[in-house]
Amino acid sequence: MYKIFVVIFFSISTLFAQNAKNSEPSADEKMFAKIYQGALENGQCYENLRFLCKNIGPRLSGSMQAEKAVVWAKEVLEKLGMQVTLQEVMVPHWERGEKETAYIVEQGKIKNQPLRICALGGSIATGKDGIQAEVIEVHQFEDLAKLGKDKITGKIVFFNRPMKATNINAFLSYSQAVGQRTRGAVEAAKYGAVGVLVRSMNLRLDDYPHTGTMRYQDGITKIPSAAISTNDAETISKLLKQHESVVVNYAMHCKTFPDAKSYNVIGEIKGSEFPNEIIAVGGHLDSWDMAEGAHDDGAGCVQAIEVMHIFNVLKIKPKRTLRVVMFMNEENGLRGATEYAKVAKEKKELHVAAVESDSGGFTPRGFSIDTSWPRMEKMLQWQPLFAKYNVYAFFPGRSAADVGVLKDGRATLVGFKPDSQRYFDYHHAETDVFEAVNKRELELGSATITSLIYLFDKYGME
Amino acid sequence: MYKIFVVIFFSISTLFAQNAKNSEPSADEKMFAKIYQGALENGQCYENLRFLCKNIGPRLSGSMQAEKAVVWAKEVLEKLGMQVTLQEVMVPHWERGEKETAYIVEQGKIKNQPLRICALGGSIATGKDGIQAEVIEVHQFEDLAKLGKDKITGKIVFFNRPMKATNINAFLSYSQAVGQRTRGAVEAAKYGAVGVLVRSMNLRLDDYPHTGTMRYQDGITKIPSAAISTNDAETISKLLKQHESVVVNYAMHCKTFPDAKSYNVIGEIKGSEFPNEIIAVGGHLDSWDMAEGAHDDGAGCVQAIEVMHIFNVLKIKPKRTLRVVMFMNEENGLRGATEYAKVAKEKKELHVAAVESDSGGFTPRGFSIDTSWPRMEKMLQWQPLFAKYNVYAFFPGRSAADVGVLKDGRATLVGFKPDSQRYFDYHHAETDVFEAVNKRELELGSATITSLIYLFDKYGME
Numbered sequence A, B: 001m002y003k004i005f006v007v008i009f010f011s012i013s014t015l016f017a018q019n020a021k022n023s024e025p026s027a028d029e030k031m032f033a034k035i036y037q038g039a040l041e042n043g044q045c046y047e048n049l050r051f052l053c054k055n056i057g058p059r060l061s062g063s064m065q066a067e068k069a070v071v072w073a074k075e076v077l078e079k080l081g082m083q084v085t086l087q088e089v090m091v092p093h094w095e096r097g098e099k100e101t102a103y104i105v106e107q108g109k110i111k112n113q114p115l116r117i118c119a120l121g122g123s124i125a126t127g128k129d130g131i132q133a134e135v136i137e138v139h140q141f142e143d144l145a146k147l148g149k150d151k152i153t154g155k156i157v158f159f160n161r162p163m164k165a166t167n168i169n170a171f172l173s174y175s176q177a178v179g180q181r182t183r184g185a186v187e188a189a190k191y192g193a194v195g196v197l198v199r200s201m202n203l204r205l206d207d208y209p210h211t212g213t214m215r216y217q218d219g220i221t222k223i224p225s226a227a228i229s230t231n232d233a234e235t236i237s238k239l240l241k242q243h244e245s246v247v248v249n250y251a252m253h254c255k256t257f258p259d260a261k262s263y264n265v266i267g268e269i270k271g272s273e274f275p276n277e278i279i280a281v282g283g284h285l286d287s288w289d290m291a292e293g294a295h296d297d298g299a300g301c302v303q304a305i306e307v308m309h310i311f312n313v314l315k316i317k318p319k320r321t322l323r324v325v326m327f328m329n330e331e332n333g334l335r336g337a338t339e340y341a342k343v344a345k346e347k348k349e350l351h352v353a354a355v356e357s358d359s360g361g362f363t364p365r366g367f368s369i370d371t372s373w374p375r376m377e378k379m380l381q382w383q384p385l386f387a388k389y390n391v392y393a394f395f396p397g398r399s400a401a402d403v404g405v406l407k408d409g410r411a412t413l414v415g416f417k418p419d420s421q422r423y424f425d426y427h428h429a430e431t432d433v434f435e436a437v438n439k440r441e442l443e444l445g446s447a448t449i450t451s452l453i454y455l456f457d458k459y460g461m462e
Helices: A002-022 A027-042 A045-056 A064-079 A141-152 A170-177 A179-189 A230-242 A294-313 A335-346 A373-380 A383-387 A439-459 B002-022 B027-042 B045-056 B064-079 B141-152 B170-177 B179-189 B230-242 B294-313 B335-346 B373-380 B383-387 B439-459
Strands: A083-095 A101-107 A110-114 A117-119 A131-138 A156-159 A195-199 A225-228 A247-251 A255-269 A274-284 A320-327 A350-356 A364-370 A393-396 A412-418 B083-095 B101-107 B110-114 B117-119 B131-138 B156-159 B195-199 B225-228 B247-251 B255-269 B274-284 B320-327 B350-356 B364-370 B393-396 B412-418
Touching (some): A027 A294, A027 A439, A045 A064, A045 A294, A045 A439, A064 A255, A064 A320, A083 A335, A141 A179, A195 A230, A195 A247, A255 A335, A274 A294, A294 A320, A294 A439, A320 A439, A364 A439, A383 A439, A412 A439, B045 B064, B101 B230, B131 B195, B131 B230, B170 B179, B195 B230, B225 B230, B255 B294, B274 B439, B320 B439, B350 B439
Parallel strands (some): A195 A225, A350 A412, A364 A393, B131 B156, B195 B225, B364 B393
Antiparallel strands (some): A101 A110, A117 A225, A364 A412, B117 B225, B131 B247
16 A cells, blocks of 8 residues: 555656646646736735734734724725625623733742733733732643642642644644643632643743633633743743742733624625635634734735735636635634624525635645545645645645634635744744744745635636 | 646545555654654754854854864764764855945935945955945846946946745745856956945845855956845835936955865764765855854754764664764855865765755755656655655755765765745844744754655665
8 A cells, every 4th residue: 555655656746747847837827827926026915914913913802903903904805896894793802901910929049030921811810919829730631630629729720731842733732732721720710729820832932921712611710810931831840849839929900891893804706607606715803912913813814815916916807706804803702703604604605615824924835624525636636736836735624713613514614724833933922923924925825825716716616 | 647647646645645544654654753753852953053053153164163163063973972073174264354334425315324235255355445436236247248348337336136036946036146146246347347236135125234155257357245235225226216326335344364274074973784885964064154154054054963863862773874964164165065075086985865954944845856867766755754744845956065066976965955935034144043943943854854864774775
């Protein structure tokens, strides 16, 4: 089996090389070249991202900036000639308030040593003077059961399982570790903990706490929940090995307000031949409040918008209805995506494909595709077109959070997958700024997404 | 043809997916997993790079730091259990001297507006007061002939052809544009120019001048040659469109000294079965003087060293003789590589393979391979092993500068190819510092190179 595979793989490489050299480029190959050229020479996505990051900035659901982002997106899509709808949706409204403080109270030579923490999104506050308690370290939820209520009651539970370094796909490491962040407070509270500190979802050691959503559960005491930088997590862990007890104090001033009115921004251009077949491409307009949301998900938004821009530059008139969707509230509720899917279902809309870019503005590697096997076969035939642009990976898997809600057995759902190695250096931390995005990498992503949308539009997916 | 190709491509994808799911991993697959794990969990390359960048720093051939780097490399390789030889070689010794100054003398509202330039490596100085002359812009050498001596004599020739944005491989854009830098002074002097300013080899617009080597030619007047930042190149070009003449003054204080004694550092471990078959892996120890030489080529050095480290961690005893070679003077002379190849020839050494990493410490994409077709076929059979690690590109092409000199029809020469999009943000500029390298990307490169060396060692290339 392995040998057969090897021989075939080798054969295709040879054929590929010969094909590239000897024959006239196909119409699709020519169009791909134009699309990549358009993105790299006449692209607007980088300047759009600059505006979104620098002139609007952090745009957590329910914030003033989120609303500014809605107005901005509407204007940009209208300028591109799209019919724009603002789709109303009620979103959570949580605010961090005054900056958090935290310190190790006293341990050996240490006295009031500051720690870098941030409240997790949705957490309650601590009260003005903070929480002060002994810290107890765990790596798995099972550790809580082993320790038991006696040892945990009255303490701060410190979840310190690192993201696994050896997964090649950094998102896999994230999915394996993020439960500590989302469910840590609930699980620790069951054993009487008074607070939770979670090691930041970050593959490197640095000083930045990474926020992200966390949830409470009815009937379980709500306790304040914070992320701590990986360097500080290492410090506390070392101290706990040296001393019988480590006492930490942390204060957070966050608050949940009543749900706020917001919007998905939907740009549409009717298909010339098959107006009832919808192809959607999107990103999410909201971001966390710690930075500019450049990679998460400013990049995805401007790449989705860029599809329409490149179509305009190349005078491509879509045969199917093209929608550019700026989803609201992916980060802490998915309310925008849920509303979009609900309305689509009510209206009996047929989404043939939906593509989302929500993995950062890095160099493109491929697509994660959620579809039927016959449709996957169709897409695999397009793979060689992308290989020329160093985009090789077409793999079956989950698509992306917002478009994932559209799953109905008909729509082909696609997550655009750029290289994942640097993503968690920035994700939900104050490092996620415009300067962290490389112009060419962002533009190549735009071209890769546009090329796929072009094929969806040209060949359909029914 | 295209259809056949598509079907086969699709088939292999399917087979690949099935192969991955159903069968027990092969011995090679298991070893790859260990190698990648070793690099990501027990790697030393990132800390080695930190030392080379922060404790040694810029290390232009002939400098004190280059000699420190030699001592450091010898120690590191000896600690890894290698027999280390210092191979003497005479190298150029050029120094930048006091920082360059440059300004637009006067034009409309502008008066003494500073420009960011740096001397190109090997250039003569200007004299203390600098050169002051009108600037004339060209894009191609042919433009010089069109303008003629009358228009060029007494002027500063400004080579302003940008690197082409639309090549997916940034190194292709470099090779298309770099002639302006290496040969600009000679070509301009033929027409009576008094100096040369060259647009920096940089794909983005920013404020950093990028140095690099330039050459003079016997019988042609030597004129001072500098790189100018891409932003300043744009500024001058705009002014030239608005005004009849633009006068620039620039002063450089560089100097060429007599050749200095230096060394290639060669670590060796004898093969247990085929000691006469040599597999070499290397990078170049010298760097330009503008920054820390982190991507160029600190990354390549520490990745080559890491091969031996990972072999030690996994207790792999090479069957063939493994050499880790730190070449001296790749940047402005290639003297180290030339000496290494000369000695190898004299001693009738058989290099079966030589791999160099000199394209930055970015996420790995593949290899550029210079070999015979039967040997290429053999290597293509290894491709699926790498695909699991997102390394797909095996293409015939030039290898890398230092190992390229070994070309003798027997040795398989390989250039490791990481993603190229960000490389020219840093190349030969003050931005090429340790912080510009991502730990995981560097480590994945180490693992990718080590895996290839492992296969060369296991299967041979004769």
